[in-house]
Amino acid sequence: MDGKVGKLRQGLVALAPPLTGIVLVLIAATPLYIGHVGQIMPQMGVIAVFFWVIYRPDLMTYGAAFAIGLVADLVTGAPLGVSALVLLVLRRVVLAQQRFFIGKPFHVLWSGFVLVALPAALLQWLLASIYLFAGLEILPVLLQAALTTILFPPVSWVLTRCQVLLPMPRTPLHNRG
């Protein structure tokens, strides 16, 4: 009995990062019109993957990143696989730098995020341009990266609240992933 509860608990813990990512993606897809931001959508998936890869790379696996990207593509009606591929690449890149960010103050983390948010938006733009075989406008992509960067502090604050609830992994983080 206890074993079952333990397994259920483990399962829930393992699902927390992808689930928070998916909820963020769904929130970003709701119709919202604030001031003159107009129709720019923040890339919530990028925030979620970046955050969780740094703090819990064992739980933000490639499969989780893929699932978040797939939901984003399904909900937005974008070509299937585009966001998924962007988030997979993001996980790989951030994982390589993960140890650098551990224990660093928040502004270092935020600066690091700026360095990945823009390339992530550009990669998505490039993939979509190839897919649609059309030169899409680049200004909205830059605005999107800017909006995502602005939203990083509040969203990561919420994610931090979730993260402290999770039990620590048994093996050191840097051996994982």
Add this chain to the structure above:
Amino acid sequence: MLKSALSLGSAVQRFAFPLFAGLAIGLMVLSRIEHPAVSSVRAQAVDVLAPVIAVVSRPMAAIDSGIARVDHFFDVYDENVALREENRRLLHWQATARQLDAENKDFRELLSTVAEPRNAFVTARLIGMSSGNFVRTALINAGTHDGIAVGQAAVTDDGVMGRIVELGTRSARILLLTDLNSRVPVALESSRAPAVVAGDNSNILSLMFVTDGANVQIGERLVTSGEGGMLPPGLPVGVVTGFEDGIWFVTPFVEPGRVEFVRVLDYALPGLLPTTREAGATGQLW
């Protein structure tokens, strides 16, 4: 034992990136070649996600309307003055419209005009908006179960918003006028000259295939022409707001970000026209 399990896990992780990346690229290729499985999976997945999105969107809508209320508070006085003025003008128009309506009825009777089919419609809530840079679509919480079909027009009080392109049982996707793949046959309101408005994923539409000699001017209103049988004729689409490099630009009347409910019109001309699915290209999202 534990060690071998760990090394197995790390082996899976090592191959996970190429595996999932290959999967993502495969999905892109499948949706590019418009594989039927992709669109049916997408519609079903959205069906499952729709209730979740609807729940998540409620608090967001509350925040949104709260902000709008504060926004409105500041220009209440100016708005009041403008509305009084508009009301005066509209009353005048109402009298004119009544007179024209009666006159029109008389003429129709004189000419024995065939009555146009009446539009049945379904009202649905907008639950999702993809205002990405690559695609402009919206999700609504009604589908085949409510009698919605691919190709039907989604309209608001302001005019045409878009067209249904993807269907689930309880959800449907609207291709907005501003999407790169959107083409809508229109007519200039003053001269009835035909043209096509095309989206390019920006907030402005462009006017294509304007007939030679059509006298387009800034401020000209565009309505659907009803050509192709996709949309009922006479629905307001947008107004011409600019001209650059030989292209007229059109601002759509409907601002999708401000829409909460849409009406989906069932404009069926049975037997007269092929269904949108047979007609092909225009009903496809990708």
